[in-house]
Amino acid sequence: MDPYYLALTTITLAxxxxxxxxxxxxxxxxLGMINMAQGFTFAVSGYGAWLVxxxxxxxxxxxxxxxxxxxALAGALIGGIAFxxxxxxxxxxxxSLIATLAISLMGGxxxxxxxxxxxxxxxxxxxxxxxxxxxAVASYDKIGSIVCSAILLxxxxxxxxxxRRGLEIRAMMQNPEGAALVGVGLRSTAMSVMMVTGAxxxxxxxxxxxxxxxxxxxxxxxxxxxxxxxxxxxxxxVAGALIAAVLIGFIEAVTAVGLGGQYVLxxxxxxxxxxxxxxPRGIAGMIEHTRE
Amino acid sequence: xxxxLRIENLSAGYGPLGVLHSINLTVRAGERVGIIxxxxxxxxxxxxxxxxLTGWQSGSIKLxxxxxxxxxxxxxxxxTHKIVRMGLALMPQGDALFHGLTVADHLDSGAYTPRAWxxxxxxxxxxxxxxxxLEKLLGQPVGKLSGGERRMVSIGRGLMDDAKxxxxxxxxxxxxxxxxxxxxxxxxxxxxxxGAMVIAEQNLSLLEGKVTRLIGLHAGKLKGGxxxxxxxxxxxxxxxx
Numbered sequence: 351m352d353p354y355y356l357a358l359t360t361i362t363l364a365x366x367x368x369x370x371x372x373x374x375x376x377x378x379x380x381l382g383m384i385n386m387a388q389g390f391t392f393a394v395s396g397y398g399a400w401l402v403x404x405x406x407x408x409x410x411x412x413x414x415x416x417x418x419x420x421x422a423l424a425g426a427l428i429g430g431i432a433f434x435x436x437x438x439x440x441x442x443x444x445x446s447l448i449a450t451l452a453i454s455l456m457g458g459x460x461x462x463x464x465x466x467x468x469x470x471x472x473x474x475x476x477x478x479x480x481x482x483x484x485x486a487v488a489s490y491d492k493i494g495s496i497v498c499s500a501i502l503l504x505x506x507x508x509x510x511x512x513x514r515r516g517l518e519i520r521a522m523m524q525n526p527e528g529a530a531l532v533g534v535g536l537r538s539t540a541m542s543v544m545m546v547t548g549a550x551x552x553x554x555x556x557x558x559x560x561x562x563x564x565x566x567x568x569x570x571x572x573x574x575x576x577x578x579x580x581x582x583x584x585x586x587x588v589a590g591a592l593i594a595a596v597l598i599g600f601i602e603a604v605t606a607v608g609l610g611g612q613y614v615l616x617x618x619x620x621x622x623x624x625x626x627x628x629x630p631r632g633i634a635g636m637i638e639h640t641r642e
Numbered sequence: 643x644x645x646x647l648r649i650e651n652l653s654a655g656y657g658p659l660g661v662l663h664s665i666n667l668t669v670r671a672g673e674r675v676g677i678i679x680x681x682x683x684x685x686x687x688x689x690x691x692x693x694x695l696t697g698w699q700s701g702s703i704k705l706x707x708x709x710x711x712x713x714x715x716x717x718x719x720x721x722t723h724k725i726v727r728m729g730l731a732l733m734p735q736g737d738a739l740f741h742g743l744t745v746a747d748h749l750d751s752g753a754y755t756p757r758a759w760x761x762x763x764x765x766x767x768x769x770x771x772x773x774x775x776l777e778k779l780l781g782q783p784v785g786k787l788s789g790g791e792r793r794m795v796s797i798g799r800g801l802m803d804d805a806k807x808x809x810x811x812x813x814x815x816x817x818x819x820x821x822x823x824x825x826x827x828x829x830x831x832x833x834x835x836x837g838a839m840v841i842a843e844q845n846l847s848l849l850e851g852k853v854t855r856l857i858g859l860h861a862g863k864l865k866g867g868x869x870x871x872x873x874x875x876x877x878x879x880x881x882x883x
Contacts, residue, residue: 438717514750514759521740521751528738530722531693531731532799533754 354486356603362492364592364599365499369554370576371583371591372503373547379523379586380543382443387428387450388551388576389569390457395421395552396564397461400470410475414498414556421552422545428453429544434537454569461566469563472556491560502553506546507588519543523586578618582625583632590634597621597633646671646807646838647692648704652711654687656697661687663862664701669807674830674839676849679859685842686735688859689809693732694721705730706806727754729837731800732809737792741785745776748784748795752802762802769798772828790821797829806837814845822848 370388377385398420403413432449436442476494480487510516518539522529530536555564558572579598583590598618605617625633647669655661661684669675679685691699694710695718703711710725726732731752739748749769753762770777773794779787784795793813800808813829814822826848829841842859843849849856858865 438720514754517747517751520743520747524740524742525738527695527719527722527734528740529751530695530719531726531734531738532751533723533726533803534751535723536719 356600356607358486358488358492359603359606360596360600362495362599363602364595365496365503366554366557367572367575367579367598368503368592368595369499369550369557370572371579371595372506372588373550374576374580375583375585375587375591376519376523377543377547378580380519381433381437381446381522381540382526383433383437383446383450384443385428385432385450385547386447386573387424387432387453387457388547389567389573390454391421391424391428391548391551392555392569392572393461393564393566394424394457395548395555396472396559396568397465397470398423398552399472399556399559400564403473408473410473410477410494413472413475414553417556418502418549418552421548421550421555423548425544425546425548425551426541428548429541433540433544437536437540454573458566458569465566467566469565471563472559474560475556476560495557495560498553498557502550503592506550509546515539515542574615575618578622581632582622584629584634585632587632587634590632593633594625644671644707645669645704646673646706646836647840648702648707649692649711650702652688652691652699652701652703654691654696654699654701659697661696661862662691662699665862665864667857667864669838669840671836671838672834673855674834674841674853676853676856677840677842677859677864678844678846678849678856679842680844683859684862685844685859686811687862689732689734689811689840689842692725692807692809693730694725695719695732695734729804729806730809731803731805731807733793733796733800733811733813735811735815737796739784739792739796742783744781744783745787745795746780748799749776749802752799754803758803765802769801772801772831773798789816790818790825793817793825794828797825801832808832808834808837808839810839810841812843813841814843814848826852 374385374388377383395417399413399417402416406412428450431453432446436445436449439445474491476490479490481493510519518529518534521532522534522539526536554572562568579594580591582598583594601617601621602614605614645668649665649667652665653660653662665688677685677688687696690696692703697718698715699711700713701711702709705728708728710728749766750762753759753765758765775791776794776798779791784792787795797810810829813825830852841849841853
């Protein structure tokens with residue numbers, strides 16, 4: 351087992367799952383909603399990027415932007431359907447869970463209807479080839495994935511750290527009533543949360559589509575893995591989600607290399623069950639205060 | 643002289659439970675009003691109703707002449723952020739803080755208008771002048787602070803923007819007598835200019851002689867002093883230093 355290959359694969363997977371998990375985690379803690387439609391956002395962003403590549407430009411940067419914008423729009427759509435009309439009704443967590451699940455299923459069917467079941471492939475936006483970094487060999491798409499994810503994560507976290515809107519989201523993640531008392535409008539803040547997390551899912555989709563095909567239900571596995579990472583990290587914790595993403599990515603890389611790809615889901619779920627047995631609030635349950 | 647707060651015929655409660663019954667209350671600019679009552683008689687509900695946080699409510703509430711009340715049967719907190727943006731600051735029981743955020747983040751979160759957000763550094767200094775112990779704690783997460791320090795953060799957060807009406811729910815709750823006394827003195831030092839302050843408190847002796855008016859709240863009804871007498875327009879000694 352080549353340790354450099356393992357490390358690089360771990361980081362690549364971690365950055366992609368981190369994008370999805372962070373989105374799920376932020377939505378849960380700020381809006382109190384488990385977004386089952388994050389997988390739909392993922393799938394539709396893949397098609398958005400594909401349409402851009404077909405009809406506008408196959409330039410890598412343009413394709414990435416196309417996927418990210420489609421993701422943000424899909425996020426806004428989900429927020430408009432599943433959050434805005436429901437959030438002040440009784441039993442909101444359950445209602446929104448069902449609403450997002452419905453969007454996910456209906457959205458998948460719509461994609462099937464519009465684009466046909468035949469899978470699509472994105473152009474290789476980072477080109478084909480390898481870079482040698484000392485003893486390690488890294489393919490362009492792995493390096494590209496890591497760099498793109500890191501840029502979007504840093505931009506998002508920096509924005510959440512320094513801007514008023516970011517502070518509002520962090521406040522809402524901790525205490526929605528307290529947030530209302532400092533003038534935070536739930537609806538508009540929720541819509542920006544949905545757009546930012548949608549954009550993250552959009553980027554994850556474009557990056558993962560460098561190695562997988564785009565299909566109407568392509569978002570299911572990434573959704574499940576994003577959920578696993580978000581749960582293992584402790585829903586609502588940014589640091590926890592990132593740590594969990596690295597661990598889950600590592601498990602996937604080791605399992606795929608050592609045992610074979612078909613065992614990946616099994617080892618990942620064994621891991622999350624173990625984490626939740628020992629630490630019911632996830633990895634970060636202890637280091638941060640999150641929504642309970 | 644305009645009324646900062648004018649409440650007419652306010653009833654409010656939660657589900658089938660009525661807590662406030664036809665309350666009338668007027669608070670004028672420059673006044674500090676103490677609402678005194680035992681637990682469970684509606685002090686918190688009165689302050690929450692002004693912020694739109696009760697289960698249901700009916701009756702008129704005017705903040706600087708603008709209607710913020712009316713009849714509402716569901717959606718507690720739905721309009722709270724709008725009411726806050728019209729110049730209300732509520733420091734509720736339990737403080738409604740964000741436990742993982744730092745003291746500095748809390749103070750900044752109170753600066754919701756673009757102007758206050760731009761000036762947040764200067765405004766923080768102003769709050770620190772009222773609550774000097776917070777200076778050393780600016781980088782600390784609020785979850786690690788003591789009860790008294792949290793109360794200071796909650797009140798300080800409410801002072802970051804130009805709130806016209808400050809509502810403080812039980813400043814003494816859960817605090818040692820000496821600390822609550824210091825806190826009430828700090829409240830009296832706050833320059834409310836043309837705004838007003840309403841303090842709900844169980845402990846009469848804590849506010850006696852310090853506020854402009856004291857009103858009793860018993861079983862959801864106000865007792866005496868609910869309409870400002872003309873004498874109340876004479877500023878209290880504590881407004882001058």
